[in-house]
Each structure stands twice: as C-alpha cells, then as structure tokens.
Amino acid sequence: MGTIVSIGEVLWDLLPDGEYLGGAPFNFAANCVRLGHRVSFLSAIGQDPLGERTLRAIEHFGVPPDLVSRVPDAATGTVKVEFDRDGQPQYTINRPAAYDFLCLDEPALASIVTSRPDFLYFGTLSQLYPNNLAALVKLINALPDSLCFYDINLRRDSFNLALVTQLMFRAQVVKMNEDETKTVQELFGTSALNLEEFCRIYCRKFGWRAAWITLGAAGCAVFHDGTFLEVPGYPVVSPNPVGAGDAFSAAVCHGILGKWPIPKIAEFANKLGALTARQPGAVSEWSMQDIDSISIVRR
Secondary structure (H helix, E strand, O other): OOEEEEEOOOEEEEEOOEEEEEOHHHHHHHHHHHOOOEEEEEEEEEOOHHHHHHHHHHHHOOOOOOOEEEEOOOOOEEEEEEEOOOOOEEEEEOOOOHHHHOOOOHHHHHHHHHOOOOEEEEOOHHHHOHHHHHHHHHHHHHOOOOEEEEEOOOOOOOOOHHHHHHHHHHOOEEEEEHHHHHHHHHHHOOOOOOHHHHHHHHHHHHOOOEEEEEOHHHOEEEEEOOEEEEEOOOOOOOOOOOOHHHHHHHHHHHHHHOOOOHHHHHHHHHHHHHHHHOOOOOOOOOOHHHHHOOOOOOO
16 A cells, blocks of 8 residues: 655544544544555654653554654643534644654654655644754655645634645645635635636645545535535544544545545445444444445435
C-alpha cells in the first residue's frame, strides 16, 4: 500500500461521556494504519502521566511512536468538547501544549525522506506555533514528490489569514467541511454562490488538484481535475461527528493511492465517515467488513 506522513497534534478529547485519544493528525494516521498503509506520525507529548498514557494508546492503535517526542516544559494536549443544540462539537483547546513543540531533527527528517512518502498530511491547528510551521515547511521542501493533503480544521482562535494562505498554497489536495467554506470566504472576501463555484475559485487561486467538502449526513462534494460532483452520504442516529472528518480524509487518500474512480472514493469516504460517527470516540477498531456493512438506505 502507500506510505503516509502525518504531522501535528495528538491530544485527549474530554467529551461528556469520557476521555478519548484524538487530534486530527493522529486520528488520520490511525485510520490510515487500519487501511493498511505505512505511516509516520510526527508529534509531541509531555513528560507527565498523561503522556505515558498517550504513548500506550498510540501504540495500541498501531501508529508507530518513534517520531513522537517528549517535551519537558509543556503538558500533553487536551481539549474539552461540548455539543451545541444541533449536535455540533464546540472545542476549548488548552494551549500551549506539548504538540506545539514537536521536534523534526536531522535523524527524523532523514527517516521520513528515506521512506519516500506518497502523502504528507497536515492541518492548521498545530501550525499556529512558529516551531511547528517551520518544521512543516522544512518537511514539505524535503519531499517534493509527496502529495500535500491539507485538512484545514479551523478551530476558534487557532488560525489567521496569513497562516491559512500559506498552507493553502502548499497543498495539492484540500479537505474542509461546509461551514469552513463559509469561513474561508469570509477570510478571503469571496462570494461563491454554490460549492461548485467555490471549488473552482479556490482550486484556480491556489493550484489545488482537488477539493473535498464534507456535508455531514448529506455526504460530500468533490472537485477533482476540473470535474465537480456531489455524492450522498449515510444518515447516523445520534451521530458523534468528532473524528468522522479525519476518517473521511484517510479514506480519500486510500482511494487516491488505489487509483480509484472519484465516485468510488467519495462513496468509500462517506461510509468510513459514517462508521466513525457511530462510535463514541474519534478513532475506533473498525474492520473493512464494518465499512461494507454500512446501510445503503439514505434519506
């Protein structure tokens, strides 16, 4: 299968019903491992009891921990997750956290470059701190043949126009949810009338090969190499959306690596997103049979 690098946060989601390991880059990495890919995960945890617990949980999900560094002066990341009346998650992020000080030293860089990754995945949250942004840029420059997958994951007080602009210019494949398209339009002062127009404007502006937009239970929209389509999704009773988008991103990379037709990728990604939304945490130990079992009944 493919080789994938994910850089960014690993943290604990403090949900009303318990604590679950999460962080979009980790969730993405764990799902890529379950899909059979070789994964390198670059992050950091604190030298605290929660850090020890995190390390054991990372290994439990099959993600190699060798590029997860220990930070003496910052706590392992946590985020309080609450849900609004519409069931959408609201995040209170405790920062600075250990993942804000990840380490890309020369041995780590050499190890990643030698693996010749097909994809380099990153988000926005972790890049807010200069150390992490510098590490990401260094990694991108060292991997000119890797596709850059940017899941924008805009979180309150954790992004700005300059940062988003820089990351968008670095990406070839971009994923966001429908609400984030509205935030992006506010940031850049555009007024696309629909998702297709939005995708055409931003793919042209930033040179993206593809834009993937998740629509919750409605499915997804995708603009790929000049073609736009929408693919319906799978409704979930009392969904937990935390982590569903990260699973969706992993499925998209899986399909691209398999050279699948775009409709097939979208269908598979919708299924894995729906499967994840049925689980209490952001990552779970699903199987391919679980994905295949997702009902074809739609609204």
